[in-house]
Amino acid sequence: MAELVEEDRKLIIEFCHLLDKAKQLFNGLRELPQYGHKQWHSYFGRTFDVYTKLWKFQQQHRAVLDSKYGLKRWQIGEIASKIGQLYYHFYLRTSECAYLNEAFSFYSAIRGRSYYTKACKEDKCELIVKKLRYYARFIVVCLLLKKIKLVRELIKELERQIAEYGNTYDPDDQVEWTLVVDEVKAFIQAEQVVTILHPDNYAVVLSHRLGSDSVPSIERSSQMAYNLQEAMIIGNRKYQVKFSELAIDMFRIIQTLERDPIENAQHIYDESPRQRFASTPNAPTTKGYLEEASRRESANPHKILLYKPAANQALVYIGSGVLDLLPNGALLLYISGDGYTCSTPRSSEPGYDMGGVITTYKSDTYRDGKDQKSQTKYKEVQCIYPGDLFQFSRSPMFIIIDSDNSFAFANMPKIFGYPQVTLMSPIELPVPYQDHKHQGSLFTLFLHAPLIAFCYICEIRSTSLAHWERALIFIDNFMIDALNILMRNRPDLNYVAFIGDDFMRLLILRYIFCDTTLRLHRAFRPRNTQPRCSPPLPDELIDHPALTGIVLDIANHFQVR
Numbered sequence: 001m002a003e004l005v006e007e008d009r010k011l012i013i014e015f016c017h018l019l020d021k022a023k024q025l026f027n028g029l030r031e032l033p034q035y036g037h038k039q040w041h042s043y044f045g046r047t048f049d050v051y052t053k054l055w056k057f058q059q060q061h062r063a064v065l066d067s068k069y070g071l072k073r074w075q076i077g078e079i080a081s082k083i084g085q086l087y088y089h090f091y092l093r094t095s096e097c098a099y100l101n102e103a104f105s106f107y108s109a110i111r112g113r114s115y116y117t118k119a120c121k122e123d124k125c126e127l128i129v130k131k132l133r134y135y136a137r138f139i140v141v142c143l144l145l146k147k148i149k150l151v152r153e154l155i156k157e158l159e160r161q162i163a164e165y166g167n168t169y170d171p172d173d174q175v176e177w178t179l180v181v182d183e184v185k186a187f188i189q190a191e192q193v194v195t196i197l198h199p200d201n202y203a204v205v206l207s208h209r210l211g212s213d214s215v216p217s218i219e220r221s222s223q224m225a226y227n228l229q230e231a232m233i234i235g236n237r238k239y240q241v242k243f244s245e246l247a248i249d250m251f252r253i254i255q256t257l258e259r260d261p262i263e264n265a266q267h268i269y270d271e272s273p274r275q276r277f278a279s280t281p282n283a284p285t286t287k288g289y290l291e292e293a294s295r296r297e298s299a300n301p302h303k304i305l306l307y308k309p310a311a312n313q314a315l316v317y318i319g320s321g322v323l324d325l326l327p328n329g330a331l332l333l334y335i336s337g338d339g340y341t342c343s344t345p346r347s348s349e350p351g352y353d354m355g356g357v358i359t360t361y362k363s364d365t366y367r368d369g370k371d372q373k374s375q376t377k378y379k380e381v382q383c384i385y386p387g388d389l390f391q392f393s394r395s396p397m398f399i400i401i402d403s404d405n406s407f408a409f410a411n412m413p414k415i416f417g418y419p420q421v422t423l424m425s426p427i428e429l430p431v432p433y434q435d436h437k438h439q440g441s442l443f444t445l446f447l448h449a450p451l452i453a454f455c456y457i458c459e460i461r462s463t464s465l466a467h468w469e470r471a472l473i474f475i476d477n478f479m480i481d482a483l484n485i486l487m488r489n490r491p492d493l494n495y496v497a498f499i500g501d502d503f504m505r506l507l508i509l510r511y512i513f514c515d516t517t518l519r520l521h522r523a524f525r526p527r528n529t530q531p532r533c534s535p536p537l538p539d540e541l542i543d544h545p546a547l548t549g550i551v552l553d554i555a556n557h558f559q560v561r
Contacts, residue, residue, distance in 0.1 A: 011061050012069045018054040019079075025050055026082055029089070034304050035320035044090065051083050074127060077115025080106050081134050088141060095231075095258055095300035097145075097209070104145055107138040125169045132161055132177055139184055140244050143251070146205050148188065155184055186241045190248050190439040194455045195462040204465055208252075208449045209260040215506040216480045223493065224500025226396050226419065229329030230321040231257050231301040234384075236308045236337040236359050239438050245307040248440040249336040249402060252448035257332070257503055258300050301332065301503065308360040311382040322395045330396040330419075330498060333389070335359075336441060339405025339427070340383045351387020354408035357401065358383050386412050393418060396497065398504050401425065402441045410534045419497035421504075422534040423447075423511050430523040433457070443531060446514035447507055451475050451554075453514070457521055458560040471557055475513070478550045482512045485546065489538040512537070516547050520555075 025047040032040050058065060058076065065071040084106035091099035110116065116131045135158040142151045159181055166174040196204040218224075233254065235247040242248065302324075304317050321331050341355035362380040386409045389399070393415050399422040401409045406424035414420050425443030433442065446453040451471055455463070463471075483505070486495070498504040515531055518524040519542075541547075555561040 008064050008068050011064050015054075015057055015061070015065060015069065018050060018057055022047070022050045022054050022079075022082070026086075033320075035317045035324075040093065044086070044093075048086055051079070051086065055079060055083065073113075073115050073118060074131075077110050077113075077134075078130065080110050080115065081130075081137075084110070084141075085137065088137070092305070093302065095303050097258055097260075097300075100141060100144055104141050104147075107134070107141060110134065111138070125171065128161070128165050128169070129173075132158065132165065135161065136180060136244060140246070143184075143187070143191075143243070144254070146207060148205055151184070151188065155181060180243075183241065183243045186438075187243045187248065187251075190241045191251075193439070193445070193452050194460060196465055196468045197462060198465050204468075206449070207260055208255050209258045210256075210502060210506065211260040213476065215502055215509065216476075216483050218483065218487075218500060218505065220500040221496075223496045224498075226328055226330040226497050226504075227501045228257075228301045228332055228398070228498075228503045229325055231303045231332040231334065232306070232314075232318050232321055233303060234306045234309065234314055234333075234335045234337065234359060236357075237437070237441070238338055238361075240336075240440060241438050242307070246305070247307060247336065249444045250305060250307065252440065252444055253334050253336075253400075254303065254305070256448045256507075257303060306359075309382075311359050311384055311388070314359050314384060315388055318389075318392055322392050325395050330398055330501070330504070331392075332398045332400070332504070334400045334402070335384060336402040336444060339403045339408075340381055341405055341408075349387065351390055351412075352385045354386070355405050356383045356385035356388070356408060357403045357405060390415060393420060396420070398498055398507070399423070400447070400507070402443050404428070407532060410532060412534065414494075419494045421494050421498060421508075423507065424532045424534070426518070426524075426529045426531055428526070428528040430529055432523065443514065446517075447510050450510050450513045450517075454517055454554060455558070457517070457523070458555070458558060460558055460560065463558070467557070471554055474550055474554045474557065478513055478516075478547060479509045481546050481550065482509050482541070485541055485544055486512070486538065489540045491538055492535040494535055495537070512541065512547070513551075515542070517551050519543065520548060520551055 025043070029040075029043065029047060032043060058071070058079065062071070084103045087099050087103035087106065091097065091103065116127075116134065135154060139151055139154050139158070142148075142154065162174060162177045162181065165171065165177070192203075196206065198204050233250050235242075235250040237247055237249065240247050240249065302321075304321065306314055306317060309317070318331075318333060325331060335357050337357040337359060339355065340358045358381055360382045362382065389397070389409075389412065393413070396419045399409065399412075399420070401422065402425040404427045407427055409422050409424060412420065412422060425441060429437075429442065442453060442456070445456065451468075455461075486508075487499075491499075495508060499508060511531065511533060515533075518530050524530060552561065
């Protein structure tokens with residue numbers, strides 16, 4: 001009997017050792033910068049290995065840990081939640097949606113097994129906060145996977161948990177958690193630009209990730225030398241809806257730069273078949289996952305998300321992305337932010353004389369003496385200027401500027417001769433569309449989902465699935481014709497260098513659709529309400545009768561000619 005007790009003691013010591021080591025490694029991940037590949041790869045692998053051992057250990061010795069250690073269900077849920085977070089962060093690093101599905105599997109299992117149900121009865125405020133954070137993370141994953149019905153269920157559950165949290169502890173942060181719920185609701189409402197109704201009278205959820213039929217194919221030549229490898233996504237729109245440091249524009253461009261997981265659903269791991277955690281609590285495995293991730297990284301670009309970064313921070317990340325490029329790799333820089341212009345330019349030097357795009361505001365919050373309401377006073381503006389990007393022109397760059405000062409980035413010099421393309425949003429919106437800025441940028445919407453953007457500017461808020469699918473055929477025809485006309489008319493070699501890559505080809509063709517559509521729309525006749533690109537596209541492409549004819553066919557289809 002004594003020997004059995006000693007054995008149990010060793011098991012508990014081993015479990016505590018694994019638990020402490022796992023926590024230390026997980027906390028260490030937060031200290032690592034997002035940029036760079038080599039450092040985080042090895043550290044992430046060690047962290048994942050320890051959590052794998054910890055999960056298997058608690059499975060194999062659950063009886064002893066329950067009876068002799070007093071292992072709680074919420075503690076098991078914490079381990080599972082950490083594994084879900086690891087999968088989510090690996091998704092952010094690799095842009096591989098299969099890892100996002102793994103994160104969803106773990107989060108869903110936590111909810112299905114009610115691991116946090118008794119957390120409220122533990123009478124510990126910090127446990128309830130962990131539970132609320134779990135709900136917020138789960139909602140982010142569901143939003144990225146477009147599981148809108150489940151998001152609505154999670155919102156209701158989160159609201160109940162926040163109310164119980166407030167009634168039990170009367171915490172100072174209850175208002176902040178209520179604001180989180182409001183952000184999610186606003187985010188969902190902004191995302192639902194058009195409702196597509198199924199014949200059975202329910203709304204169809206669309207995927208806007210890259211599929212096999214999203215972009216017409218092209219026979220690559222030696223001049224089509226570059227693949228999209230790195231993507232820097234910077235967001236800062238003062239009035240735009242956001243959730244968990246993810247503005248709606250950033251959310252849309254993230255999906256635009258990913259392949260559809262349904263069509264890319266080969267196993268990540270060498271184990272096959274692999275039992276899913278949601279059905280049987282099987283441990284994750286790192287067997288071969290780093291090698292597999294390396295093999296798959298060419299499929300989707302590595303993305304860095306920066307929400308309201310300081311200008312210097314953003315430039316450090318961009319520079320790191322340039323350093324990580326392979327010889328045939330290109331960097332995409334997407335900036336969505338309010339424009340910054342100065343009546344008296346701070347510098348007459350080219351690249352700084354026309355202002356730039358604001359990345360963040362350094363501000364003070366103070367109390368107004370009259371009504372005691374919190375007010376914000378901006379004391380410094382952080383801004384990226386076109387001139388800041390000159391130093392990065394040693395590498396191929398595909399730039400998208402969505403701002404009311406985007407035209408400042410036109411005609412950026414190619415100092416070192418590498419390919420460079422810049423797509424710029426309109427700097428003004430017609431009056432009828434200015435009241436909906438919080439729902440996201442029209443230009444980004446065209447790059448993300450061109451048919452939805454078309455419906456938005458024509459005030460089409462709902463349509464039948466059959467009607468929608470017919471309109472998609474017109475869009476596909478437009479993309480095919482636009483590509484053929486573009487290549488026949490010998491486009492600038494900067495476009496040729498990038499057009500062999502699926503993602504960059506898709507963005508170029510969607511830009512052409514945006515430009516063609518807005519030129520035909522009566523509300524967008526002023527030049528400032530139309531997009532620009534640098535270098536310019538061939539003159540023969542602009543107002544080409546085949547392309548304008550397809551846009552008018554779509555208008556006839558929706559009866560908005």
